[in-house]
Every structure is written in structure tokens, then in C-alpha cells.
Amino acid sequence: MKNAITLFLLVLTVTGIKAQTGREVDLDSAQLETFKEQAVRTVKDLGIHIGKMVDPKLKALPELQSSNIDYTVKLFASEKNVVEVTSIDNSAKPLVYRRPIRVYFTRLSSLPYKSVNLSWYDIYISSTFKKGDDNKYYGTASFCQTFDATMGFESQPWKIHDHTCKNIQIIIEQDEVKQGFDTVTRWVLKLGDIKVTDSK
Amino acid sequence: MILRSTTLFFFLYLFSVNAYSQLISDDSIRDQLIFNYKVKQLDQFFNRFNFKEKVQPINNIQPSRFINILSLLNGKDQALIHNPETLAFIQEVAGDSTNYISYERKDWFSIVECIFIYKGREEKANLILKPVSNALNGFRWVITDAEFSNFDLGVGEDSTYFINPTNHEVGFTGLSEVLSEPVKMSAKVISGTELNHSALLLFLLRNNILKFKQIDHISFQFSIKGYQFIVDEMNRNEINSGWLITKIKPIN
Numbered sequence: 001m002k003n004a005i006t007l008f009l010l011v012l013t014v015t016g017i018k019a020q021t022g023r024e025v026d027l028d029s030a031q032l033e034t035f036k037e038q039a040v041r042t043v044k045d046l047g048i049h050i051g052k053m054v055d056p057k058l059k060a061l062p063e064l065q066s067s068n069i070d071y072t073v074k075l076f077a078s079e080k081n082v083v084e085v086t087s088i089d090n091s092a093k094p095l096v097y098r099r100p101i102r103v104y105f106t107r108l109s110s111l112p113y114k115s116v117n118l119s120w121y122d123i124y125i126s127s128t129f130k131k132g133d134d135n136k137y138y139g140t141a142s143f144c145q146t147f148d149a150t151m152g153f154e155s156q157p158w159k160i161h162d163h164t165c166k167n168i169q170i171i172i173e174q175d176e177v178k179q180g181f182d183t184v185t186r187w188v189l190k191l192g193d194i195k196v197t198d199s200k
Numbered sequence: 201m202i203l204r205s206t207t208l209f210f211f212l213y214l215f216s217v218n219a220y221s222q223l224i225s226d227d228s229i230r231d232q233l234i235f236n237y238k239v240k241q242l243d244q245f246f247n248r249f250n251f252k253e254k255v256q257p258i259n260n261i262q263p264s265r266f267i268n269i270l271s272l273l274n275g276k277d278q279a280l281i282h283n284p285e286t287l288a289f290i291q292e293v294a295g296d297s298t299n300y301i302s303y304e305r306k307d308w309f310s311i312v313e314c315i316f317i318y319k320g321r322e323e324k325a326n327l328i329l330k331p332v333s334n335a336l337n338g339f340r341w342v343i344t345d346a347e348f349s350n351f352d353l354g355v356g357e358d359s360t361y362f363i364n365p366t367n368h369e370v371g372f373t374g375l376s377e378v379l380s381e382p383v384k385m386s387a388k389v390i391s392g393t394e395l396n397h398s399a400l401l402l403f404l405l406r407n408n409i410l411k412f413k414q415i416d417h418i419s420f421q422f423s424i425k426g427y428q429f430i431v432d433e434m435n436r437n438e439i440n441s442g443w444l445i446t447k448i449k450p451i452n
Contacts, residue, residue, distance in 0.1 A: 096414040119228055121235040126243040127252070130303065133340040142240035146231060163231070163437060167241065197435050 027137060027172065027187060032129050036139070038189050039170045040123050043141045046075055046168075046191065047120055053109040054116045054149070069105045076101055077171045077190035085196040101194075114157065117148040129172060137172040138192075167195045231437075239272065239442030242420065243303075245431060248272055250300040265294040274432070275440040280448070289427045289448045301422055303331060309344070313417040316410045324349050324416075325401070346397035362388040419446075426451055 027035070049072040052058055058065060073079060083104040087095040099107070121144045129137040144165040152158035169192030174185050237255070239245050247253035248271070254263040255271045269290045273281055280286055293299045301308065310329040315322050328345040361384040363374035378384045404410035420431045420443075430447040434440070 119231075121228075121232050124235075124240050124244070126241055127247055128243070131336070131338045133334055133338045135336065135338055140241050140243065144231065144235050144238075146227065165238075165240070165435075 026131070027129075031187070032137065032172075035129065035137075035170075035172050035187075035189055036125050039125050039139065039141055042075060042170075042189060042191060043123050043143065043168060046072065047118075047143075047145075049075075050105075050108070051116075051118050053105055054111065054113055054118065054147075056113050056115060059109075059112075065109050069102065069109060072105055073102050075191050077173065077192055081191070081193050083194045083196060112151060114150040114152070114154075116150075119146040119148075121145070125170070129170070135174075139170040139172075141168045141170055142166070165197050167197075169193050234437060234439055234441065237271075237439040237441075239444060242431070242443050245272065245443040246301055246303065250302075251297070265297075266290060269294055269445075271440070272443075272445050274434055274444040274446045276434070277446060280446065283448070285427075285450060286448050289425075289429070289450075292425050292427070299425055301424060303339075304333070306330070307424065308420060308422040310341070311419045311421060312415055313419075314415055315413040317413055318404075318410050322413065323410075327401075343398055343401070346401040348397060348400075359386040359388060361386060423451065 049068055052068050053065065053072075058068075079100060079102060081101050082098045083101060084096065084098045124142040126140045129139040132138050142165065144163065147160070147162040147164070149160045149162075150157045151160060171190045171192045172187055173190060175188045176183050176185050178184075239248065244253065248255060248268050251265040251268050255268050256263055257267060257271075261267070273286065275281060312327045312329060314325050314327055316325055317323070326347040326349075327343050328347070329341045330344050331339050332342050333339050361378065363372070363378070367374040378389050401410070405412070418433065422429050422431065428447075428449055428451055429445050431443050432446045433442060434444050434446075
């Protein structure tokens with residue numbers, strides 16, 4: 001139900017932007033400002049769904065987890081978007097791994113946490129969206145997150161404390177939708193690649 | 201001398217805030233404080249450097265562009281904050297609002313340190329990337345150069361061999377010889393060995409001779425008012441973190 005409400009709000013926001021037609025239409029500064037507000041809402045939405053993925057109470061409901069992952073992936077521009085995690089410890093060389101978003105979320109939802117506490121701080125959105133060579137607009141959202149979890153047996157719990165900062169690309173692209181017999185082009189906001197910096 | 205004291209004062213002050221923040225019992229308040237001060241994106245670095253986003257020091261010190269740029273220094277680098285060139289640079293830049301950096305300008309680029317696998321072992325290479333725009337003002341990053349630190353083909357050691365002046369009359373037998381025995385490819389045999397590293401990178405990657413492993417480090421170099429400065433990402437759970445100036449030097 002909550003998913004449906006969130007989706008409705010997103011669609012409402014998108015259609016609130018003046019529909020544009022044509023191939024090479026620029027967004028004006030007022031429209032870009034509106035998209036900045038929407039970017040904050042979408043990133044918060046992503047956070048809610050990541051919270052559900054690690055919530056031990058929802059582990060017993062695989063169908064719900066599966067639909068949650070499907071919904072989360074739809075927030076992104078493409079299944080090809082990746083999460084790149086850089087772990088920085090005291091060694092000279094950072095450890096870097098990249099995973100497609102669906103693989104990353106599936107792994108995240110399969111971790112056997114007993115309890116989870118996820119704290120978020122403000123979301124910072126880049127001041128301007130930059131037009132790309134493909135006529136889409138690109139920006140970045142930054143946020144940091146503290147993750148406290150318990151794993152293992154009740155008699156021997158294993159606590160995890162993690163502080164990570166994430167930068168997520170925000171992409172505003174034109175999307176063609178059918179309205180009756182017509183095809184209307186409108187601007188939609190999607191998420192792109194994610195860079196996670198894990199500094200334990 | 202006064203400026204030097206100011207700088208020191210500012211950093212001692214900043215660090216005292218940092219030390220204080222470490223004593224805050226509520227981790228979430230401390231983390232929120234760090235999040236606010238951290239230079240989270242290069243876009244934010246531009247805004248703070250240009251004084252479009254003002255850094256508010258604790259204790260209601262009036263924000264100024266001078267303080268903004270001071271806050272962008274890597275405070276952990278004592279040599280940097282005590283260097284007279286650092287103060288001269290900030291004074292030069294902060295004193296005039298027309299001194300600004302911009303994504304759209306051509307006076308900056310990125311240095312991306314990469315690890316590749318070549319013949320089973322790791323090789324480092326720095327790729328130089330610059331933002332370029334198309335006719336519709338749409339931007340993209342482009343690799344403009346590559347620097348292979350341990351990967352210079354160079355010319356052969358045998359400098360005595362050469363293709364004799366009438367060798368063309370016998371079907372360039374000398375050429376066949378050097379092509380069969382590349383060690384004879386000395387400067388006497390081949391000229392113009394100045395490598396186009398971008399083209400070499402493309403060739404090696406396309407032919408699976410070189411395999412990309414990972415990006416190790418990203419930095420950005422800017423030029424402004426007769427100075428060059430480098431910006432690196434300092435990942436640490438402190439106020440003075442994120443994208444910060446790590447090197448400043450005058451351009452001769």
C-alpha cells in the first residue's frame with residue numbers, strides 16, 4: 001500500500017512538470033529546482049526500501065522482499081546501474097567492488113541480521129544539474145548512514161557497526177508515454193550509479 | 201605573520217571543534233555535524249571555493265571567503281597549512297570575487313590513478329580526463345591522456361644497428377631484420393617514438409593485452425591566478441573531510 005502511495009506521489013510530481021515534446025528540449029531553472037525537491041523524495045524513498053531489505057521482520061516474507069527489490073530497481077534508470085563500494089581501512093590500497101543494483105539489493109536482503117538500526121542524516125543535492133552529451137540532466141545526491149546490526153546466535157551475538165557515505169547520480173531524462181492514441185514525452189527523474197565509501 | 205597566526209588559530213579552532221564533536225555522547229549529533237561540514241561532492245567544493253555556499257564557523261564568527269577557502273585545506277597536512285605560499289594563494293584568490301573556478305572552464309582536469317593487469321602483474325597508470333561540451337552545451341568527460349609509470353616501450357638498447365643507405369635497392373632486407381628482431385629498434389632505426397599514450401591505451405585494451413582492475417585514487421587539478429592546486433578526497437569521520445585542497449604551488 002505504501003509502495004502504491006509513494007509511486008502515486010512520484011507520478012504526480014512528474015506530471016506536475018510541464019509536459020514537453022520534441023527531442024532537444026532544455027529544462028529551465030525553475031523546473032530543475034522542482035526536480036531537486038523530487039530527488040530528495042526519491043532518495044528518501046530508496047532509503048525506506050533499503051531499510052525494508054535489511055529488516056529481519058520481513059525476512060520471512062520472500063514475496064514481499066522480491067516485490068520490494070523490483071520496486072527499488074524501478075527507481076533507477078537501468079538495471080545496468082551499479083553500486084560501487086570502496087572500503088578504506090589503514091592499508092594503502094582501497095578495496096573496490098562493483099555490483100549491478102539488483103545483485104547488490106538481493107545480497108543485502110539475504111544477510112541474516114537479527115536486529116537492525118539504520119540512521120540517516122540530511123541529503124545534500126548538488127547545486128545544479130548538468131546537461132549531458134545525451135541531452136539528459138545529471139546531478140548527485142549525497143547522504144551518510146549509520147548501520148547497527150546484530151548477527152549470529154542469541155547466546156553469542158555478533159554486533160556490526162558501519163558508517164557509510166553514499167553519492168547517487170540523479171538523472172532527469174525524457175520518457176515517452178501513451179496517452180490514449182497519443183505519445184507524450186515528459187521528463188522523469190531516475191537514480192543512476194551509486195558510490196559507497198565505507199570508512200570504518 | 202598576522203595571517204599565519206590567523207591560519208593556525210583557525211585550524212586549532214577547527215580541530216578543537218572536531219575534538220569537541222568526538223566528545224559528544226550522542227553519535228547521531230556528531231555525525232550530523234560532520235555531514236554538514238564535509239565537502240561531499242566536487243560541486244560543493246566549487247560552491248564553497250566561490251563563496252556561493254558559506255561555511256559557518258562555530259561561535260558565530262562572520263563567514264568570509266577567506267575562511268571558506270581555509271576550511272577547504274587538508275588540515276591534517278601541517279606542511280600545507282604552514283606554507284607561506286598557501287596563505288599567499290588564499291589571499292590572492294579570496295580578495296577578488298572575480299576569481300572563481302567553474303565546471304565549464306578549461307583550466308581544470310581530473311587525474312585518475314588506475315590499476316591494470318599486464319602480463320599477469322599489476323601496472324599503475326594515470327588517466328587524465330577533461331570535461332568537454334558539444335554544440336548544445338551538453339557535457340561529457342573525455343580521456344585526454346594516459347601516463348604509464350612503468351610502461352614505457354622506449355627504444356631498443358642496440359644503438360649500433362642501422363638500415364644502410366642503399367638497402368632499398370635490395371628490398372629493405374635491413375628493415376625485415378629489425379622487424380624480426382625488435383631489440384635492434386634503436387633511435388637509429390626508428391624516429392618519432394614519442395608515444396601517444398591515449399592511443400596506446402585504446403590499442404592495449406581493445407586487444408585484451410591490458411585488463412582494467414580498479415580505480416585507486418581520483419584527484420582534480422585547478423589553475424587560478426598564477427597558482428595550481430590539487431583537490432583530493434579525504435575519507436575520514438571528521439569535520440575537515442571530503443574534497444579538500446592537498447597541494448598548492450605557484451605556476452612559474
